[in-house]
Amino acid sequence: xxxxxxxxxxxxxxxxxxxxxxxxxxxxxxxxxxxxxxxxxxxxxxxxxxxxxxxxxxxxxxxxxxxxxxxxxxxxxxxxxxxxxxxxxxxxxxxxxxxxxxxxxxxxxxxxxxxxxxxxxxxxxxxxxxxxxxxxxxxxxxxxxxxxxxxxxxxxxxxxxxxxxxxxxxxxxxxxxxxxxxxxxxxxxxxxxxxxxxxxxxxxxxxxxxxxxxxxxxxxxxxxxxxxxxxxxxxxxxxxxxxxxxxxxxxxxxxxxxxxxxxxxxxxxxxxxxxxxxxxxxxxxxxxxxxxxxxxxxxxxxxxxxxxxxxxxxxxxxxxxxxxxxxxxxxxxxxxxxxxxxxxxxxxxxxxxxxxxxxxxxxxxxxxxxxxxxxxxxxxxxxxxxxxxxxxxxxxxxxxxxxxxxxxxxxxxxxxxxxxxxxxxxxxxxxxxxxxxxxxxxxxxxxxxxxxxxxxxxxxxxxxxxxxxxxxxxxxxxxxxxxxxxxxxxxxxx
Amino acid sequence: xxxxxxxxxxxxxxxxxxxxxxxxxxxxxxxxxxxxxxxxxxxxxxxxxxxxxxxxxxxxxxxxxxxxxxxxxxxxxxxxxxxxxxxxxxxxxxxxxxxxxxxxxxxxxxxxxxxxxxxxxxxxxxxxxxxxxxxxxxxxxxxxxxxxxxxxxxxxxxxxxxxxxxxxxxxxxxxxxxxxxxxxxxxxxxxxxxxxxxxxxxxxxxxxxxxxxxxxxxxxxxxxxxxxxxxxxxxxxxxxxxxxxxxxxxxxxxxxxxxxxxxxxxxxxxxxxxxxxxxxxxxxxxxxxxxxxxxxxxxxxxxxxxxxxxxxxxxxxxxxxxxxxxxxxxxxxxxxxxxxxxxxxxxxxxxxxxxxxxx
Numbered sequence: 001x002x003x004x005x006x007x008x009x010x011x012x013x014x015x016x017x018x019x020x021x022x023x024x025x026x027x028x029x030x031x032x033x034x035x036x037x038x039x040x041x042x043x044x045x046x047x048x049x050x051x052x053x054x055x056x057x058x059x060x061x062x063x064x065x066x067x068x069x070x071x072x073x074x075x076x077x078x079x080x081x082x083x084x085x086x087x088x089x090x091x092x093x094x095x096x097x098x099x100x101x102x103x104x105x106x107x108x109x110x111x112x113x114x115x116x117x118x119x120x121x122x123x124x125x126x127x128x129x130x131x132x133x134x135x136x137x138x139x140x141x142x143x144x145x146x147x148x149x150x151x152x153x154x155x156x157x158x159x160x161x162x163x164x165x166x167x168x169x170x171x172x173x174x175x176x177x178x179x180x181x182x183x184x185x186x187x188x189x190x191x192x193x194x195x196x197x198x199x200x201x202x203x204x205x206x207x208x209x210x211x212x213x214x215x216x217x218x219x220x221x222x223x224x225x226x227x228x229x230x231x232x233x234x235x236x237x238x239x240x241x242x243x244x245x246x247x248x249x250x251x252x253x254x255x256x257x258x259x260x261x262x263x264x265x266x267x268x269x270x271x272x273x274x275x276x277x278x279x280x281x282x283x284x285x286x287x288x289x290x291x292x293x294x295x296x297x298x299x300x301x302x303x304x305x306x307x308x309x310x311x312x313x314x315x316x317x318x319x320x321x322x323x324x325x326x327x328x329x330x331x332x333x334x335x336x337x338x339x340x341x342x343x344x345x346x347x348x349x350x351x352x353x354x355x356x357x358x359x360x361x362x363x364x365x366x367x368x369x370x371x372x373x374x375x376x377x378x379x380x381x382x383x384x385x386x387x388x389x390x391x392x393x394x395x396x397x398x399x400x401x402x403x404x405x406x407x408x409x410x411x412x413x414x415x416x417x418x419x420x421x422x423x424x425x426x427x428x429x430x431x432x433x434x435x436x437x438x439x440x441x442x443x444x445x446x447x448x449x450x451x452x453x454x455x456x457x458x459x460x461x462x463x464x465x466x467x468x469x470x471x472x473x474x475x476x477x478x479x480x481x482x483x484x485x486x487x488x489x490x491x492x493x494x
Numbered sequence: 495x496x497x498x499x500x501x502x503x504x505x506x507x508x509x510x511x512x513x514x515x516x517x518x519x520x521x522x523x524x525x526x527x528x529x530x531x532x533x534x535x536x537x538x539x540x541x542x543x544x545x546x547x548x549x550x551x552x553x554x555x556x557x558x559x560x561x562x563x564x565x566x567x568x569x570x571x572x573x574x575x576x577x578x579x580x581x582x583x584x585x586x587x588x589x590x591x592x593x594x595x596x597x598x599x600x601x602x603x604x605x606x607x608x609x610x611x612x613x614x615x616x617x618x619x620x621x622x623x624x625x626x627x628x629x630x631x632x633x634x635x636x637x638x639x640x641x642x643x644x645x646x647x648x649x650x651x652x653x654x655x656x657x658x659x660x661x662x663x664x665x666x667x668x669x670x671x672x673x674x675x676x677x678x679x680x681x682x683x684x685x686x687x688x689x690x691x692x693x694x695x696x697x698x699x700x701x702x703x704x705x706x707x708x709x710x711x712x713x714x715x716x717x718x719x720x721x722x723x724x725x726x727x728x729x730x731x732x733x734x735x736x737x738x739x740x741x742x743x744x745x746x747x748x749x750x751x752x753x754x755x756x757x758x759x760x761x762x763x764x765x766x767x768x769x770x771x772x773x774x775x776x777x778x779x780x781x782x783x784x785x786x787x788x789x790x791x792x793x794x795x796x797x798x799x800x801x802x803x804x805x806x807x808x809x810x811x812x813x814x815x816x817x818x819x820x821x822x823x824x825x826x827x828x829x830x831x832x833x834x835x836x837x838x839x840x841x842x843x844x845x846x847x848x849x850x851x852x853x
Contacts, residue, residue, distance in 0.1 A: 304726065327728040341726060344719035346786040355716050356727035358709040367707045409727070 006031045006195045007052075007070075007083075007164050012061035014047055014219075021047040022219040024061065029164060029195040034186060036210035036227065037199045040239050040428035044219040045199050049166055052197075053085040054078045065164070079105055084157030088169040090149050094142030098152055099123050101141050102159045126158040130185050146290075147178035154185060165189065166197045171205060172426070175289040176489065183209050201428070202455070203232050217241055240430050248461035249433055251440025255464050256280035260417055260448060262301060265310035270296040270472030273310070278417065278448045283439055285463030285480070286452045288492045293472035294452045295336060298419040301450075302326055302333040314417070327356060332415025334406050336422040336452075338399070342406045345395040349387060350376040352394050352405055356413045375412070383408045383438065400431035407438065417448045424458060436462050456485050468492050510835060511779050511795035514828065518799060522806030534809045541671040541688055543801045548690040549669070549756060551797035553749035553768075554775040555694075555701050556616075556742025558793045561776050562705070563738050564718040564785025565623065565630040569638040570746050570772050573615040575765030576645040577750025581608045582760030583648055585656035592659050601662050609747045615641060616743020620736035638769070645762025654760040661758065664689075668755035690752050694794070697745070702790045714738055718785030774821075775800060778828045799824070 009027035013020070022044045029035050039045050050056040052063070054072030063070040065081050072078045078085070092101050099116060102123050123137050130151040141149060150170060157165050167186075171179045186196065186209055200206050206213065207227060214224040215238040223238040236247065260278040265271060270293030278284055286294045299305040301312055303326040311318045312326070319329040335342040343352050353376045354361070361372040377390050383404045387397060394402060403423065410418055424432045439449055439462055453459050459466055460480060467477040468491040475491050519535070526534035533539050553570050560567050584604035590596045615637070622633045648654075658666075667677045669690045678686045705711035713734050716724040725731050754760055777783070778799050779792025800821060807817040 323725065324728045324730065333726060335722075335726060340720065341722040344716050344723040344786070346719045347715060351712060351716065352723075355712065355724070355729070358712055362709060365708055367709065367712070369707070 004031050008064040010062050012058045014059050020219055026221055027214055029197055031193040031195050032190045033211040034196045034198050034209055036206040036213040037197055038213055039216035043216040045216055049168055052166055079160050082163040084160055084162035085166045086153050086170055088172055092141050092149055097138045098141055099137035102156050122159055126155040129158055130155045147174055164195045168199045215239055236429055249437045251444050253281050253444040255282035259315055261313045263311050265300055265307055267296055267300045267305050267307050272472040274474050281443050281446045283443050283449045283451055283463045285459040285466035287459055287466055287488050288469035292469040294469050295421050298421055298450055298452055302331055302419050330416035332410030332413050332418050334420040334423050338402055343394045346393055348391040349394055349405055350390050353409050353412050379408045379412055400427040403427050419450045421452045456488055511792045515795050515799050518802050526809050530810050543805045544691045545669050545671050545688045547797040547801040548694040549752050550771055550775050551694050551794050553746045554772045554793045554797055555697055556745030557772050558776050558781055558788045559714055559738050560742050561781045562718045562788040563714045568634040568769050569641050571765035571768030572638050572641040573746045574750045574768055575762050576641045577608050577611050577747040578754040579645045579649045579654055579760035579762050580611045581754045582654035582656055585660045586654055588660050608751055612743040612747025613740055616740040620739025624732035624735040642762055649762050665755050698790050698794055774825050780832055
């Protein structure tokens with residue numbers, strides 16, 4: 001019975017204090033289809049998902065599943081109503097077995113007793129559906145790859161007999177080839193008349209998997225329709241509420257002479273014997289699959305990961321491999337893990353901005369807090385961070401603004417070689433464009449940027465040269481004009 | 495003015511522990527007037543309370559830094575009495591008696607040795623924590639009994655008493671709380687403030703400046719909030735951690751000195767359980783055991799709250815057993831309130847009287 005709505009959301013409103021996160025959102029999911037939920041960060045997608053999964057309660061409006069009203073008070077209600085949620089960050093107990101994870105939340109068969117044997121067929125069937133037929137139910141989840149764990153999450157939804165599955169950026173931590181696998185599983189689930197809501201920042205991905213789309217902006221529906229009827233530009237302009245002429249703004253810059261040299265740099269297990277020469281005023285992209293050693297490479301260059309051989313030199317002078325020395329030599333680093341490593345979430349914006357170069361504000365060891373605040377606020381203005389006050393905790397900012405603070409820090413540090421690991425991860429289209437613009441401007445002032453990304457279109461658009469990594473080695477470095485997406489993938493997979 | 499808004503402002507301000515202390519003092523003062531001698535807020539009892547609070551507060555200053563850096567020091571109690579015992583043995587076996595030439599040298603030696611002992615205890619803790627990466631809880635759980643054992647070796651498993659004559663005058667007056675005003679330093683506007691309290695205030699002020707106005711201080715907060723971020727920003731994490739514990743060791747040693755001045759003997763096993771009082775003071779003052787948060791003013795208030803309750807219960811002749819239960823309860827309530835403060839959940843404010851609705 002394809003086409004029959006199984007989940008209906010009507011005029012849902014939700015406010016947090018004075019901010020209205022949702023102002024009357026409608027949504028309709030039909031059996032056997034994938035609905036893409038699209039919107040910038042802060043558009044209300046996550047809030048809506050949280051209401052659907054029972055983590056938050058709506059202030060007004062109603063939800064209907066089948067023909068019954070749906071008012072989840074928590075995860076167990078969700079499960080009973082046949083709704084399953086798959087989060088961006090995996091939600092599995094890593095020390096437990098596959099089977100125990102799949103049955104987690106299961107009421108057991110009477111008296112709370114868990115008879116694993118009786119549940120086995122159900123477990124096996126679910127595993128087979130997600131293409132993990134060969135995986136032993138007693139294997140430990142933590143020992144499986146990220147991709148397998150993602151599939152286990154989906155299997156868990158199947159064991160719970162979910163009819164509606166909510167997927168929140170399920171591909172953000174998946175390597176390319178596993179994305180294809182995930183999509184084929186999603187197609188199988190469609191056949192089984194399961195309705196899905198799919199959230200992703202990647203339009204091309206959405207286009208591949210979704211049947212229909214709904215766009216949210218500022219907590220309201222701004223558009224919906226069939227996927228094949230809308231082109232990218234239409235959807236993007238719906239998302240940002242204005243015409244976006246150029247998703248990848250570039251600033252003209254001319255790379256200068258080589259000055260940073262990475263020679264035979266090796267760490268355990270990755271990277272392996274890396275040689276790069278970086279030029280002044282250049283944006284150097286590093287492409288490759290997740291797990292190819294890209295992160296390890298730039299962490300080792302920065303001195304965060306231990307190097308077992310090789311050297312990094314600036315202007316012909318080798319730099320000792322400690323973070324302090326590398327920072328002194330002009331290196332700056334942006335972590336892909338913004339939440340845990342990139343920023344100290346509880347500390348103020350000022351503290352985060354200035355932490356790597358506090359020495360500038362001291363006279364005889366005493367900090368001049370006023371001067372520090374002034375400098376920080378100037379910088380915040382320059383990178384256009386939206387915040388209430390500069391002494392606000394970083395955790396209160398949105399993802400995109402947090403990323404701007406992280407970038408502002410290495411600007412404050414006056415770094416000349418900016419090592420950026422996925423700097424546009426989890427930020428919205430508008431902010432991404434601002435970041436590209438900023439990178440171009442920085443390169444134009446003679447700074448060297450190393451840009452690691454899994455998102456090929458952005459690399460191809462903003463970089464001067466791109467190197468592709470595979471199994472810890474830098475396979476091929478070419479000028480960007482000599483690369484195509486297919487070429488990059490071919491080198492990355494081989 | 496809007497009653498609810500004022501309540502909210504008080505509740506969310508950094509002054510929470512001060513209000514809590516004022517409330518507790520008021521409560522006991524009233525109860526004391528009604529059912530007991532009415533001596534609770536007398537100058538003498540006030541001095542006694544301040545002095546006992548100082549004994550907790552000085553080591554708690556170091557503990558505050560440790561807790562801000564997301565650490566913990568369970569060995570503070572036994573390290574404190576170890577330092578006190580070292581001081582006691584120095585006076586007991588001193589070659590020269592007080593007043594004789596050369597005694598000053600004995601005193602200098604004794605105090606330096608005490609401070610050095612504290613430093614060393616802290617250095618051992620900090621060194622083990624940053625080199626082995628074992629969690630501070632476990633490391634200091636181990637050193638807690640080690641320091642106890644070392645203290646017992648030094649004291650030959652008994653209490654060390656030094657001849658009264660051999661204790662320098664300034665030290666025996668250090669924790670004096672009686673009414674003879676000649677035994678106080680007496681400068682400033684408040685007469686008869688115990689010297690222990692003066693020292694505490696000076697040290698507290700120094701630590702406030704250290705935490706707020708130095709790179710070291712900001713690094714301590716950064717490490718406590720996110721160690722990996724601090725590392726990424728080029729902060730020398732192992733050095734900072736070792737420095738924090740060593741500095742805390744100095745405060746523990748000063749605490750040991752005051753402990754000796756207070757009881758005039760050194761007994762290593764006295765320290766068992768003191769660390770919990772010290773940690774409680776920090777937590778009552780708003781320190782978060784997950785790091786990144788804590789205040790010196792809060793810690794001072796925390797120490798005062800503990801002593802105010804203890805003294806109040808004593809005045810009212812409440813049994814010691816009940817005092818323990820009351821203090822335990824207050825610690826838990828304080829932490830719950832603190833969590834509410836930081837979460838500032840709307841539902842909590844809805845519980846407050848809302849007669850004058852916000853507009």
